[in-house]
Amino acid sequence: MRILHTSDWHLGQYFITKSRAAEHQAFISWLLCQVSEQEIDALIIAGDLFDTGAPPSYARELYNRFVVDLNRLGCQLVVLAGNHDSVATLGESRELLACLNTQVIPKVSDDPGSQLLVLKDARGEPGAILCAVPYIRPRDVMKSRAGESGDEKQQALGEAIAEHYQRLYQLAQELRESYDASLPIIATGHLTAMGVSCSESVRDIYVGTLEAFPASLFPAFDYIALGHIHRPQRVGKTEHIRYSGSPIPLSFDELGSQKQLLVVEFTGGKLSSVEPLNIPCFQPMQVIRGSLAKIEHQLEALDDSAELALWLSIEVQGQEYLHDLQQRISAMIHGRNLEILQLRRARERSGLALQQTKEVLTELKPHEVFEKRLALESFETEDELRRRERLCHTFSQILNQLESREERA
Template sequence: MRILHTSDWHLGQHFIGKTRQAEHQALIAWLLEQVAAQEVDALLIAGDIFDTGTPPSYARELYSQLVVGLHEAGVALLLLGGNHDSVATLGESRDLLARLGAMVVPAADVADEQVRVLPQRDGTPGCVVCAIPFIRPRDVIHSQAGDSAEDKQASLQAAIQAHYHAVFAAAESRRSALATELGRSLPLIATGHLTTVGASASESVREIYVGALEAFPTSAFPPADYIALGHIHRPQRVGGLEHIRYSGSPIPLSFDEADQQKEMLLVDLDAAGLQAVTPLPVPRFQALASLTGNLDELQGAIAAAALDGNPENPVWLEVVVRTDDYLADLPARIESLTDGLPVEVLRIRRARGNAAASLVSEARETLDELTPNDVFARRLALEELSDELRSALTERFRSVLAGLEENAA
């Protein structure tokens, strides 16, 4: 049994005003070529097929193209809901897509309902799956009045662990029945869409259990042959374990992912369990880069980045400028560096100094202990400004504050 594990497609994402439609269209075409070339039996998407709960029509169309293409190729699809996905949006077409060999699990359900059997290309059962999507706290726990933050975190972690083990027990029962029927054992895998202890995230990954659960420990997973995870966009083993993997997103979803080699994972299993996990590198369908330096350094860096672009498909750039001076004409200067080159600057930022780090090392204070002027001064310290401009902004703030206090009185 060969499964292709992927996640976090985020169909419909707008990237600083840019649509990813062309990239996702190219990704689907590439994927359909790969499932044939690599003799894949099933595709597993571990959450966040869409970027929002109300995806644009072209994103839904891409989703349909993927399902139809896999059906025509004879490849099963198992799709799990993620924290970006709407349960209602995924659920509305679930029964229809089942006719095309696609199994969609929008939300956590009773244990028996989350056990799926993925077929091989010949239609025979290939593996049993604990098909667990993103677990919303309301699906597994009810908060109690007076619970502390620590109580809520412990309760949610225990509830998620209990849900995994309940589904695993149901899957073991299903596997045992199939073994009797087929005369052979099947591998058993699990899925998830959550943050695990030790996972390395990126700036485009949202916290999904705000104030309740920071990360799920790997020891809390059941002993499945393979655990296919989504939510973290950087491909990685979890805790160095070969059988617990994030596939990562197939395209960069933020500039801090620009240097990552995106991939999907070919997972080979047989009656004895996991045999191999092989990364399948995903081509870059849109060149993008984050460049940092002073203006002299950026001139060469931009010219080098431009080699990956062409007039029809320019390189998308984030430019982070290191300079001790406040340059009012910074956008114009950057524009002059890119003139005539096949690049498009989507974002310009000034590099922050060490002010933020120095603030952290100070004694911890609450807002009640600080005046508005103190808060403004701390925030201003994070910016690289001339003394003249810093003084002017401070005086302006004090003037506005005085006016507000006078009106309040």
């Protein structure tokens, strides 16, 4: 049984001012080739398929076309919701996609048994049991109690999540006993496990007030496919608890790690190997730091002969204030196939180099500004949640119309 573990696609993302549509299309085309070459039986997307709850139409089209193409390869697809995904958006096509060998889990179910899936091997025989756990919201697994302190709420939430996984594991064991085969039991999750390394593009949205879930509270699954963290990594020193990471860099600080998928193989009902599959770079990006003189030297040394423009993040170090910094940097790249997406200053205080990370509008995406404003409001009741969804949908429509006008212009 061979499974491909991936997560955090963030279809529809706008990176500062740039669409990632071409990169995502290139990644999906490459991925389909890998599924065929690697003889993958099932593919798991462990959350954050989309970048927003109301993704643009082209992002939905990419997703739908991918489902159809993957089905033609005879590969089963399991899509789990992440904290960026809308339950309604993922759930609306759930029954239709089930006809294309695709199982979508948009939220935690009141019936835990509905989160148990049987993954089949190339012969069509049961090859593994999957405890399909999407992003868990506090209300999915617990009820709030008046008078609890912050620490008590955090502890109660951690215990509730652990109990949910334990209940699923027990049901999976019972299901395995009904088969005349030794099947591995796999789990998914979209959360921050204790001890992982994050990146700038991972928002501080965990599970309610729970900042990190202790990996020791997971039951004895044979493999745990996690999402939410964009750098591929093991959890602790375990071999079987993994983050696949995002397929493309979602922030400049992710450039230091190789993007990858994980090919997970089971033999005789046991985990036999976890092999990284390195993803090619579909859009050249680079970070440059230093004084103005050093930056000019680095820019001169850059190879800009590629077909695609090189996206740059430039950080100017030094105490000198330059009112014409933007013009100077722009002059350095004039006529070259380079684009500056981010220009920052780093200043020294008291002899220690401290980077200022002030957020400016040019570094924010329109939907991020919108979400920051929404965060100031309270949406608790069903009517309020529906109102929030209508606001998100309307904003997405307006944004798509503006982007279409810009493209035509």
